[in-house]
Amino acid sequence: MDREFADGVKVLVPTGSLGAGVREEEIAYGMARGVHAIASDAGSTDSGAAYLATGKSKNNRGAVKRDLRILMQAQAEYGVPIIIGTAGQAGGDLNLDWTRDIVLELAEELGTSPKIALLRSEQDKAVVKQLNGDGRVKPLPPLGPLDDATIDGCDHIVAAMGVEPYVAALEGGADIILGGRSTDTAVLAAFPIWKRAPWGPAWHAGKTGECGAQCTEERESSGVLLTVTADGFEVAPLSDTNFCTPHSVSAHMLYENTDPFRLVEPGGILDVTRARYAQSDARTVRVTGSEWEPRPYTMKLEGAGGGKFQTLMLVGIQDPDVLRDVDGFHERLLKALYARTRSAIPAEELGEFHISLRMYGWNGTTGRPVPEGTPAPPEIGMLFVATADTQDIANSIAHACNPYFFHYPAVMDKELPSYGFAFTPADVPRGQVYEFKLNHIVEVDDWRELIRTEWIDLAETRNVREAVNG
Amino acid sequence: MVKVRDVCRHVRSKNAGPYWVTFDFFFDGPENFEKYHASPALSPELFARLYGTDPALVKHIPVADLNMVKISYPRATPQGGVEERDMHSGQQYVRVLDVELD
Numbered sequence: 001m002d003r004e005f006a007d008g009v010k011v012l013v014p015t016g017s018l019g020a021g022v023r024e025e026e027i028a029y030g031m032a033r034g035v036h037a038i039a040s041d042a043g044s045t046d047s048g049a050a051y052l053a054t055g056k057s058k059n060n061r062g063a064v065k066r067d068l069r070i071l072m073q074a075q076a077e078y079g080v081p082i083i084i085g086t087a088g089q090a091g092g093d094l095n096l097d098w099t100r101d102i103v104l105e106l107a108e109e110l111g112t113s114p115k116i117a118l119l120r121s122e123q124d125k126a127v128v129k130q131l132n133g134d135g136r137v138k139p140l141p142p143l144g145p146l147d148d149a150t151i152d153g154c155d156h157i158v159a160a161m162g163v164e165p166y167v168a169a170l171e172g173g174a175d176i177i178l179g180g181r182s183t184d185t186a187v188l189a190a191f192p193i194w195k196r197a198p199w200g201p202a203w204h205a206g207k208t209g210e211c212g213a214q215c216t217e218e219r220e221s222s223g224v225l226l227t228v229t230a231d232g233f234e235v236a237p238l239s240d241t242n243f244c245t246p247h248s249v250s251a252h253m254l255y256e257n258t259d260p261f262r263l264v265e266p267g268g269i270l271d272v273t274r275a276r277y278a279q280s281d282a283r284t285v286r287v288t289g290s291e292w293e294p295r296p297y298t299m300k301l302e303g304a305g306g307g308k309f310q311t312l313m314l315v316g317i318q319d320p321d322v323l324r325d326v327d328g329f330h331e332r333l334l335k336a337l338y339a340r341t342r343s344a345i346p347a348e349e350l351g352e353f354h355i356s357l358r359m360y361g362w363n364g365t366t367g368r369p370v371p372e373g374t375p376a377p378p379e380i381g382m383l384f385v386a387t388a389d390t391q392d393i394a395n396s397i398a399h400a401c402n403p404y405f406f407h408y409p410a411v412m413d414k415e416l417p418s419y420g421f422a423f424t425p426a427d428v429p430r431g432q433v434y435e436f437k438l439n440h441i442v443e444v445d446d447w448r449e450l451i452r453t454e455w456i457d458l459a460e461t462r463n464v465r466e467a468v469n470g
Numbered sequence: 471m472v473k474v475r476d477v478c479r480h481v482r483s484k485n486a487g488p489y490w491v492t493f494d495f496f497f498d499g500p501e502n503f504e505k506y507h508a509s510p511a512l513s514p515e516l517f518a519r520l521y522g523t524d525p526a527l528v529k530h531i532p533v534a535d536l537n538m539v540k541i542s543y544p545r546a547t548p549q550g551g552v553e554e555r556d557m558h559s560g561q562q563y564v565r566v567l568d569v570e571l572d
Binding site: 045046047048049050140141142143247250251254255256257258259260261307308310354356358364365366367368371387433434435436439 | 484485486487488489490492494524527529531533535536538540542544545548549550551552553555556557558561562565568
């Protein structure tokens, strides 16, 4: 480890995800304690495939800009780098460019001139096909081998980066690094590893801090301070109203992982089987014994694409006849809606379609039978979802079904009921269904094969501009 | 009959990437952890029956320091498909709360 870091490498993690709300007072608190770098991821696959497939962010632009402004002010004032991974929610090129434009706009507004590195991890389909053809792409369960049709079905494919592209960008003098898709852990581990901290503690610190204050006890704060030392690491909240305990820190290894002890990363495995967690002061936990096992270099591929289109309708039902037999009503109505659709729209136009009815308030979340003896609810929300090849067809199905969805009786010889439509027009075109299509790893000899680094040096741009303007 | 909800202080479910769901069973102390974490009732067949997964792929990892067991399985359909009802799989744990352990 470099001598200047005898007291440890300090990384400030301002929030679990850029745009979720950085707190100015927490940044001030951290900076006053001698932070060396600010690092945060800006997304994940958690919220589904749409953000990779469309290149759009889940967080709104204003929220991301607000957080970045606070971080860029700290960067300019203290001269420490900002490291952002999985930019724009999914880390594809469109997501990255969206984030880059916000940073450039802020630099202009703040009058700062950072040197910016853009790490691109989006993959060309032809390259993925070539790698696959060479036998270098391997499936992860539960998926099987990859075929070209699956690759073609993706709108965007990214490879999740490890620490190496970030270390190279830091070596190149970056003030701000905007990374494409990366493992959450790598974004936080990169700076300590660049400063030659031991890899086991650096990666484990990265895993611990990935969701910001989620590894703390009260969660009454956004960020944490990680300090990686020669023999371990420490973690503490950035807010002094909050604290870490051995339980809160060790329990975070469970989060969103299938294995709480071994975490596969590009180029190795973080093994925390022998890690020990101890309270070092009232708010800080010290972790020792984290190990890194180097492995041949692999990167995980993520691919997402748009599929069919959906249209929704929603009605509220308090009709006691329906509520007495929700399952029977669901079954009869669904059958009637299929029959109605087939009779109303010619088969050649209709194509393959799908209708589901989701009985919220009964079994909407699972779609499975409720336990016998479950009492009738006071009301249900019945959601109609039509899925078809185009938005027009999905809309047509909803239009054809609308009268039944509105009036279908629970008891056939009673007068027609009317259910509680919430909207007019009643149908809501929802757009495309997006799906992940890849869960594969690719073996590479060198990370540079799949990652491209671009530089924007605003100091240089400014000098040129000033020279031209005289 | 002892149910999961009687011996766990907290049970949660969450997606682990688009293809996996992971369950965390936090037992209410070392005694119940020792007694029940390897219960046949929590075997891969339970997850095959309740969630339509392949029992051969179910992972079962106890964490004694935390008195918990982590059980993970691949989703029957990937996250976010045509019939998705629980994008983050955050509500899937409810179905195991009444599973009888002995």
